[in-house]
Amino acid sequence: MYKMQFLWVLCLVQFMYVAGASAQQVESLNPVESPKAVGPSAEELRQMELKRQEIExxxxxxxxxxxxxxxxIEADMAKVDDIILSFTSRMEDIEGDIRDLNEKEESARLKLSGKLEMFNGTALQIARLERLPLEAMAAATSLRAGHDRKGVVESGRKSLSDLIRKNRDEIYEIQEIRVQxxxxxxxxxxxxxxLLKERDNLQNLFEKQVDLLALDDSxxxxxxxxxxxxxxxxTVATLLEKFANTDDYLxxxxxxxxxxxxxxxxxxxxxxxxxAGLYSEGxxxxxxxxEPVVSIKDGRVIYSDIFRDYGYMVIVEHADGSHTLYSGLEKSDRDVGFFAPAGTIIGYMPKTEKPELYLEVRKGGKTLDPVKYLSLNKSS
Incomplete structure (x- = not known):
């Protein structure tokens, strides 16, 4: 009897063991799913969009x-431009007036010089008559005709007075010309x-403009x-097509x-x-x-890095929609976003012997002849 009870208990334990193992297998085949990550709620998304809109x-x-x-500043600069233009125009007019006065003085001087020769000749004759001995005067044919020395001298002096009176206008004219x-x-x-003061004023305004054109960190x-x-x-063409003219204001x-x-x-x-059998686009x-390389026109640097076969390249965007590309540089200290007035150094050539700078100009998706572009440039 005890033996049968023992066998029954043993069978029960084995059954429980097998049942537990089966349960574990079933559990392993059907793992408990971990809780899914919950994304931002609609309210959170709305708040995020409002924040983005506020930043923008x-x-x-x-x-x-x-x-x-x-x-x-542009309006102020335009006013200064008008003042400078009026000063320049007035100076040109005055310089023309001075040239006219010089010509008038020369004409009057030449006209008077002939009469002065006559004046000097008459004065010399009078001086000689005053010093002429009486014996010589007595022998002179003119005195035998009834003229004495005193009469000749008085007559000469009267001629000089008449000559001075007649030439007084020319003398006064020359004096007036010199005063004018x-x-x-x-x-x-x-x-x-x-004019120099206004040009300094214009330069100060331009420097303020350049300062304002500096971008903030964002x-x-x-x-x-x-x-x-x-x-x-x-390619450069696709680069400019997709990313050019993105500045808010130039x-x-x-x-x-x-x-x-x-x-x-x-x-x-x-x-x-x-x-290579191709045609140069620059x-x-x-x-x-x-050797330093400078910007040929006011503009903003929109690219400053190595690009494909161009090597180190700087691209400057200008207000008229054109772009100037400078490649073959060793480096550039001008970061993207820097506003570079014409003449500003934008990079340096490498240390190699006889390095070559490649300059390309583009506008409206087309390349332009840089030499003609330079000749068409206008500077204020």
């Missing part, structure tokens, strides 16, 4: 404020002084992000060079056939090691 609103407000200040000319010179000196970061996307493009160009951006010699012209300038 403030950014646009800053831009509009800056643009308004830039336009105010001196007055004109004083006026032009005063205008020249005022704007620089945005432009730097765009520049990284530019770097991924396959003022009209005031300064532009009419010379090459680097000292050197032109070794490849625009549209010339290259060694020009090449052979220069010297470490």
């Amino acid at each position: 609103r403030k950014r646009q407000a800053r831009i509009q404020k800056r643009v308004a200040r830039l336009k105010k 000319r001196e007055s004109k010179k004083n006026e032009i000196n005063g205008l020249r002084h005022n 704007e620089k970061a945005e432009m730097a992000s765009k520049a990284q996307k530019m770097k991924q493009q396959k 003022p009209p160009v005031r300064h532009a060079l009419k010379k090459l951006p680097v000292k050197g010699q032109l070794v490849e012209g625009y549209n010339e056939k290259t060694g 020009i090449k300038i052979e220069t010297t090691a470490k």
Whole structure:
């Protein structure tokens, strides 16, 4: 009996063990799902969008404020331009008046010089008569005709007085011309002084404009992000097509060079056939090691990095929609977003022997002849 009870208990334990193992297998086959990650709620999304809109609103407000200040400076600069133009025009008129006065004085002087010769001749005759001995006077044919020395001298003096009286107008005219000319010179000196002051004023306004055109950190970061996307493009054409003219505001160009951006010699012209059998879309300038390269026109740097086969390249965007590309540089300290007035150094040539700068100009999706572009540049 005890043996049967033992067997029954043993069977029960085995059954429980098998049942537990089966349960574990079933549990392993059907694992408990972990709770899913819960995303932001609709309210949170709404708040995030409102915050984004507020940041954008403030950014646009800053831009509009800056643009308004830039336009105010432009208006002030236009007024100074008008003043400078009026001064310059007036100075040209005065210089013309001075030339006319010089011509009048020369004419009057030449006219008077002939009469002065006559005056000097008469005066010399009188002096000789006064010193002539009586014996010589007595022997003179004219005195035998009834003229004495005193009468001849008095007659000569009367002739001199008449000559002086007749030439007095010419003498006064020359004096008046000289007075007018001196007055004109004083006026032009005063205008020249005022002109220098106005030009200094204009330069100060331009420097304020350049300061205003400096971007804040967030704007620089945005432009730097765009520049990284530019770097991924396959050609300069697609780069400019997708990312050019993205500046909120660029003022009209005031300064532009009419010379090459680097000292050197032109070794490849625009549209010339290259060694690869293609036609050049820009020009090449052979220069010297470490030579500085300057911007040829007011504008903002929108790219400053290595690009494809161009090497290190800087692209400057201008207010008229054109772009100037400078490649072959060793480096550039001008970051993306920097506003570069014409003549500002934007990079340096490498240390290699006879390095070449490649300059390309683009506008409206087309390349332009850089040499003609430079000759068309206008500077204020």
